[in-house]
Amino acid sequence: xxVPESGAIGSVRLATPADLPAVREVVRAAxxxxxDRMDRPPAPxxxxxxxxxxxxxxxxxxxxxxxxxxxxxxxxxxxxxVANVAVHPSAQGTGLGRRLMEFAEQQARxxxxxxxxxxxxxxxxxxxxxxxxxxxxxxxxxxxxxxxRVYLQKILR
Numbered sequence: 001x002x003v004p005e006s007g008a009i010g011s012v013r014l015a016t017p018a019d020l021p022a023v024r025e026v027v028r029a030a031x032x033x034x035x036d037r038m039d040r041p042p043a044p045x046x047x048x049x050x051x052x053x054x055x056x057x058x059x060x061x062x063x064x065x066x067x068x069x070x071x072x073x074x075x076x077x078x079x080x081x082v083a084n085v086a087v088h089p090s091a092q093g094t095g096l097g098r099r100l101m102e103f104a105e106q107q108a109r110x111x112x113x114x115x116x117x118x119x120x121x122x123x124x125x126x127x128x129x130x131x132x133x134x135x136x137x138x139x140x141x142x143x144x145x146x147x148x149r150v151y152l153q154k155i156l157r
Contacts, residue, residue, distance in 0.1 A: 012103045015049075015058040015068065022065035023049050023058065030086035037123040043147060044084045057083070061100065066091040069100040071107055074117065079153065080108035082118035101134055108156060115155045122148040 015023060027049075031042045052058040052070055060068045070083040082104050087097045108116055120127040122141065128150055136152040143149070 012059050012061045012069070012100065014056055015053045015060045015065075017050070017053055019060050019065055020049055020053065023053075023060065023068055026065055026068055026088045027084070027086050029088050029090075030092075033089075034121070034124060038121065040146070042121060042124075043145070044086065047084075052083075059100075059103065061096065062088075062091065067096045067100055069104060071104055073111060073113070078113070079115040079117045080104060080111065080113050082116055085118075097130070098134070105154075105156060113156075115153055117151065117153045119149040119151045122150055128152075
């Protein structure tokens with residue numbers, strides 16, 4: 001997969017079952033760099049994504065798919081949870097990840113929510129720095145399902 005040409009990224013849209021092979025490839029490629037830092041594959045690499053597509057929680061962008069974001073409401077009146085955001089390495093550095101995170105903010109506002117939350121693995125220090133630049137603040141650290149996670153939140157103004 002090469003870097004998407006200008007205009008090839010297009011808009012963010014709900015993923016369909018036909019997108020599943022590309023979704024799995026984007027996730028595999030995006031998280032592969034962390035394999036040598038962890039004692040097991042990152043959790044997103046273990047998901048199949050069919051349930052996420054079926055429930056309307058997974059959004060993609062690009063033709064071919066170059067990035068994705070999984071969103072869910074934690075509870076009525078709660079926050080919008082960013083369960084996964086991944087950009088294929090060939091498209092990293094193009095602003096696609098930032099666009100996906102801006103899309104999440106738009107989705108939160110459309111749903112009447114004033115905050116987003118997410119977590120990342122403790123060893124994914126690059127992600128923590130990106131989220132801090134985007135206005136996320138750390139709220140907790142804990143081990144869950146065998147992963148050492150850093151929990152972050154952004155309040156929308």
